[in-house]
Amino acid sequence: MQQQYLLNTKKRKSKAHFWNGKDTVCKMWSTGGMNQRRDGYVILAEHHGKEICNMCRINAGKPNE
Secondary structure, three states, X not given: OOOEEEEXXXXXXXXXXXXXXXXXXXXXXXXXXOOOOOOOEEEEOOOOOOOEOHHHHHHHOOOOO
């Protein structure tokens, strides 16, 4: 499966998170670390230059992505 990213297109400084189909790899989506009611969240195949969440990189074993 192709890597997917959860991005908030409405927040300029937000980070891209790895998306596994149900949650972010860092678990911020399911544990309330992100406001799911906020507009602008999209799942895309590219991170469009946004910095990747450090915890997502560590949990996914991709420290340099």
